[in-house]
Amino acid sequence: MTQIADDTLVIAGRHYRSRLLTGTGKFKDLEETRLATEAAAAEIVTVAIRRTNIGQDPAQPNLLDVLPPDRYTILPNTAGCYTADDAVRTLQLARELLDGHKLVKLEVLGDPRTLFPDVVQTLAAAERLVADGFEVMVYTSDDPLLARRLEQIGCVAIMPLAAPIGSGLGIQNRYNLLEIVENAKVPVLVDAGVGTASDAAIAMELGCDGVLMNTAIAGARDPLLMAHAMKLAIQAGRAAFRAGRIPRKRYASASSPIDGTIG
Amino acid sequence: MKITLNGEVHDIAEQSTLEHLLAANGFADKRVAVEINRQIIPRSVYREREIKAGDRIEIVHAIGGG
Numbered sequence: 001m002t003q004i005a006d007d008t009l010v011i012a013g014r015h016y017r018s019r020l021l022t023g024t025g026k027f028k029d030l031e032e033t034r035l036a037t038e039a040a041a042a043e044i045v046t047v048a049i050r051r052t053n054i055g056q057d058p059a060q061p062n063l064l065d066v067l068p069p070d071r072y073t074i075l076p077n078t079a080g081c082y083t084a085d086d087a088v089r090t091l092q093l094a095r096e097l098l099d100g101h102k103l104v105k106l107e108v109l110g111d112p113r114t115l116f117p118d119v120v121q122t123l124a125a126a127e128r129l130v131a132d133g134f135e136v137m138v139y140t141s142d143d144p145l146l147a148r149r150l151e152q153i154g155c156v157a158i159m160p161l162a163a164p165i166g167s168g169l170g171i172q173n174r175y176n177l178l179e180i181v182e183n184a185k186v187p188v189l190v191d192a193g194v195g196t197a198s199d200a201a202i203a204m205e206l207g208c209d210g211v212l213m214n215t216a217i218a219g220a221r222d223p224l225l226m227a228h229a230m231k232l233a234i235q236a237g238r239a240a241f242r243a244g245r246i247p248r249k250r251y252a253s254a255s256s257p258i259d260g261t262i263g
Numbered sequence: 264m265k266i267t268l269n270g271e272v273h274d275i276a277e278q279s280t281l282e283h284l285l286a287a288n289g290f291a292d293k294r295v296a297v298e299i300n301r302q303i304i305p306r307s308v309y310r311e312r313e314i315k316a317g318d319r320i321e322i323v324h325a326i327g328g329g
Contacts, residue, residue, distance in 0.1 A: 017291035023329025033327060048328025051269040052295060052322060054288055063325050064294055079328050089301075095324050096303050165329070214329025 007242065009210055011044075011187055012103055012135040012156040014073070018043045020234045021075070021189065023214025024063060027223065031051075034066040036217055039227035044073040044210065048080070048107055049094050074098055075137065077105040082118065084108060084125035091129060104129070105159070105191075107139035107211075115165040115192075119146055123153070130154040139191050142176040144183060151186055156186055159212060162203060163193025166215040170199035176205055181207040190211070197233035203236025205245070264314035281312040285322070295324050 008015040022042040027033040037045055045067055064074070074093035078087040085213035091104045108125055110118030117140050129136050130153055137157040138150050147158045160180055163169035170193065171177065181188045194200050194213045203211050210233060220226035265272055268284075268320070275284065281304060285291055297304045298321040304312055 024327040027327060030327075043296045049296075049323050050326050050328075051291065052288075052324050054269055054271070054273070054295075056289070056324075062319055074325070076325065077328055089298075092303055093296045093298060093321075094320040094325075096305065097294060097323065097325060123275055178278065212329075218329075 001194075007238070009187060011137070011255050016043045016073070017041075018231075018234075019047070019210035019238055020200075020231055021210055021212040022217060022227070023212070024067065024080075025214050026218035027131070030061055030063060030066045032223060036223045036227040039070070039224045039231070040217065041231050042072075042073050044212075044213070046075045046077045048098065049076055049078075069098060069101070069120070073103065074101065075103060075105045076101075078125075080109070081107070082109050084121045087121070087125040090129050091134060092132075093180070100135060103135045103137065103156070105137045105139065106155075116262050117141055117161070119143070123149065126150055126153045126155055139187070141245065142173050142180065144176060144179040146178045147188070148183060150186055155186065156207075157187045158191055159189045159191035161192040162190045162199065164196075165192040166219075167193055168195030168216060168219075169193055170195050171202050171225060172205075174202065175208050177203070177208065194230075197229040198228050200233040201237035204234055205241050206242050210234070232260070264313075266314060266317065267319045269321060270300045275314065279314045280310060281314060284314055284320070285309065288322070290322060293324065297320050297322050 009019050010095055018041050020040050020166040021041050022037055022040050023046045024033050028196040078090045081087040087108050106125055108118050108121040110116050126138055136155045139159045140146055142160040151160055162171045189210040189212050190208050191212040193217045200211050217223050217227045221244045264277055265274055300319050
């Protein structure tokens with residue numbers, strides 16, 4: 001049997017045991033964020049970069065107190081950015097905030113209703129960030145040609161959407177995802193659109209290297225239980241992919257021997 | 264003197280340094296990043312960086328996001 005443990009996700013030369021990456025938004029409070037992250041067994045967690053509240057109580061706990069950077073790989077994102085300029089600026093601030101940390105999630109949005117990526121701005125931002133020494137994990141549409149272009153630019157992971165951010169619609173175009181996975185030499189992670197555990201399992205069965213999700217966990221009735229379910233789904237889907245599924249056939253194939261039946 | 268801090272106008276004492284400004288707002292030992300007039304200011308120079316009237320300052324931190 002193939003060794004189950006001998007299967008790490010490698011991003012920008014670093015090895016991770018978990019293929020489930022989680023967002024930290026939309027949770028009830030920081031304690032729930034911490035517990036859900038633990039239940040998901042996530043090692044890479046996304047954070048947003050925002051203005052501090054001037055005049056706030058300085059004793060208020062901070063996200064990075066409950067998810068310390070020496071324990072988790074913090075992945076700053078550019079959520080809310082609609083131009084390459086804003087995205088690059090945000091990640092340069094993130095790099096300063098995180099002591100020179102280079103691994104980032106780039107997303108440049110094009111439209112507030114769909115939150116679909118603006119791929120022209122995304123390509124421009126990716127080029128500038130790679131040239132500036134960042135290790136760019138890039139959120140993109142499920143377009144195989146665009147995925148290839150982003151890989152050529154030097155992105156360290158391609159992260160196509162399965163469906164719109166926060167929609168929970170699941171994998172809408174598995175053949176595009178398959179095409180991206182089969183052609184990529186860098187990890188491909190589904191980012192956005194997962195609704196429940198089977199969606200995550202399908203992504204992994206298609207050969208994706210991981211899944212990044214936030215709303216599917218944080219918005220569930222029981223976020224901690226859903227985090228647990230997602231962890232299992234990712235593990236099951238990954239194992240099934242490595243095991244190699246049987247081909248689909250139109251007709252039955254008996255499981256018990258035909259020889260030696262009575263009568 | 265007047266400065267713009269995170270998009271709002273604030274009146275602060277003359278001859279303030281960035282270190283003073285951060286301490287006055289409770290960010291002395293907090294993990295934040297600072298931009299003045301669109302230029303990122305490394306933590307190592309907070310002490311000597313003087314704030315000038317009209318400076319546009321952004322102080323950011325990490326919050327929950329997906």
